[in-house]
Amino acid sequence: MKTKKGFNLRTVCGENIIVAEGIENVDFSRIISMNESSAYLWKNIQGTDFDENTLAELLLKEYEVDEATARSDAKALVEKWLEAGIIE
């Protein structure tokens, strides 16, 4: 899986948000808010080829969680991101 081009993480007013950005235009009418851990994952996988395992490993590296939780969280997150249309 890959992050779709043009969806960049920005910090606006202390919120981590994904904004659709073209070469010229920045679209604030459809933004996706991310919590801290989700933003951390996005920063690390943006532009790379990743899957649920990559996300789970990143979670294990950064947070004190057991592997099963990390895996189920990673799976849920991938589903959310697919639903939001920001990865492909």
Added chain:
Amino acid sequence: MSQDHSTIVKQLPNELFLPQVVALLNEGHTVTLPLRGRSMRPFLEDNRDKALLKAVDKPQVGDAVLAELTSGHFVLHRIISIEGNQVTLCGDGNLTPDPLCRLEDIRGKAIGFYRKGSNCLDSTDGRKWRIYSWWWTRLYPIRRYLLFMLHPHIPYRFRKTKKI
């Protein structure tokens, strides 16, 4: 976003959010911004329409512009006069103009609008906006009545309140 029930719509405070939009405009980006408020009725509706903004060198009378009237207080209104450095703005849906601001308070210009959920831009160079603007600004003397006809409401002071 509204079709997804798990999505929470967040409203960022204007005074923190819009300066970042202005920074992007100054970097040369255009910015699509959802609109809030009823002050640009009847063309633009609260929570429904979006504006496409761009930085502006020389604002002209008739332009809809993003202006910072006082620190942190932004409006997207139409310029009704420019005298030297003094600019008067008035929302299309307002009866009284905003307090004077300066040319340098104008942060960007609307170059088009996305209305009624459409992905098709109504450009401010296009016929629709120009014809609407021509009429709407000339109808200013009867704006009060037009607005009332388009958006009827009874002012609070005339409403019958239920006494318990």
